[in-house]
Amino acid sequence: MAKLSNVSISKTDLTLIGTAFLAYTGMYAVRKSFLAGQFEGVEMMNDFHFKTILIISQVLGYMLSKFLGIRVVSALPAGRRMLTLIGLVGFGLLALVGFAVAPPVIKPLMMFLNGLPLGMVFGLVLVYLEGRKNSELLVAGLSATFIFSTGLIKSTGIWMMQDFGVAEGWMPLVTGLVFFPWFVAAVYGLDRCKGPSEEDRQLRTERRPMKKADRRDFLNRHGWAFLGLVLMYVVLTVVRDFRDNFIVEFWAELGMKGNPELITLTEVPIALVVLLISALGILVLDNKKAFNLGMVLTLVSGGLMVLTTLLFDQGLVGSITWMISSGFCVYLPYILFHCLIFERFVAVLKYKGTVGFLFYIADAFGYLASVAIMLYKELMTVQLSWVGFFTRLNLVGGWFMVLLVAISVLMINTDLLKEKIQKLYGASAKG
Secondary structure, three states, X not given: OOOEOOOOXXXXXXXXXXXXXXXXXXXXXXXXXXXXXXXOOOEEOOOEEHHHHHHHHHHHHHHHHHHHHHHHHHHOOHHHHHHHHHHHHHHHHHHHHHHHHXXXXXXXXXXXXXXXXXXXXXXXXXXXXXXXXXXXXXXXXXXXXHHHHHHHHHHHHHHHHHHHOOOOOOHHHHHHHHHHHHHHHHHHHHHHOOOOOHHHHHHHOOOOOOOHHHHHHHHHHHHHHHHHHXXXXXXXXXXXXXXXXXXHHHHHHOOOOOOOHHHXXXXXXXXXXXXXXXXXXXXXXXXXXXXXXHHHHHHHHHHHHHHHHHHHHOOOXXXXXXXXXXXXXXXXXXXXXXXXXXXXXXHHXXXXXXXXXXXXXXXXXXXXXXXXXXXXXXXXXXXXXHHHHHHHHHHHHHHHHHHXXXXXXXXXXXXXXXXXXXXXXXXXHHO
């Protein structure tokens, strides 16, 4: 049975949860607010939907940011984090000024520039939270922004247009400006918090910047075990990103276009349940058992995703139930990767590095796959509705999750066994 910890939550932990949540919500307002618009009536590039072009443009910048972040996030000194974070989000906000005033043909470029710096924000915030005995709780609070804040930001954008008469092109900038002061204050609060204690380092291994040689060493020693996790994370990113990007279109097709609050109201129960389950990881001290628990929950989520989608397709469950279920099934394992699976993977390996390095490899390829899926949807010979395509994506993604969990657990245990044999062999040779 897994050894359970005596849970104690300090004022520093509470401060970190609150400031991390507010910081990432502020970034989301700069990145995600344009998704509240539908941008109908503008056709470019062989009748591509204009919103799809904007999303692909931003995701290309965001994806490039992830590749840059593999080096930047893992190696940035602690003293430069705060100003770097403010500069990155400030640059993204300036790009929204360009988006507001630019003609349609230039707007995709502005969205590319908007996404270019923002992909590094998560990793720089995460560095403040990782390597602590309560990291699952801290990162669960940060990861809740993926669910709650994305609905909040889109609802805010819709309200700006419907209730305040803000033009669709200006709405992303106005929404970003509303949340930017929160972001600056939150980043300042993060930077003032204490780092991991000696107890944290004993439980989770020391976390420190990784130079090029460190990154290469990690991949040489654990690359194959890491590959299975990356592939699983890529699948989750594709399903999650498509759902997040086109949720306004899903609700419109399902006959609920005039209810912007529904986006937030349906995402809140998902956020609360996922947050609770993910945060409970702090109860399990044994790193390997906690890691395996994350794998089991990912397996269950994949199976449930397939089952509920089949029931929805047959008309046996309603659209609201299915949307909540689909969100839960993708967000639970997605957030577990952020707050438990990668965190405990590093701890199991007893590797002195940063989780940010792992995230940015997985995230970079995840967003590359996300762009490919959006292009595939637009270029399909037989055009499916948004809901129809998302239904297929859930079925395929769910089955892949189940398969990849089995492969990943096998590869990781093989890698750990190999390390153990090498240590035993080395010890006997010295003896």
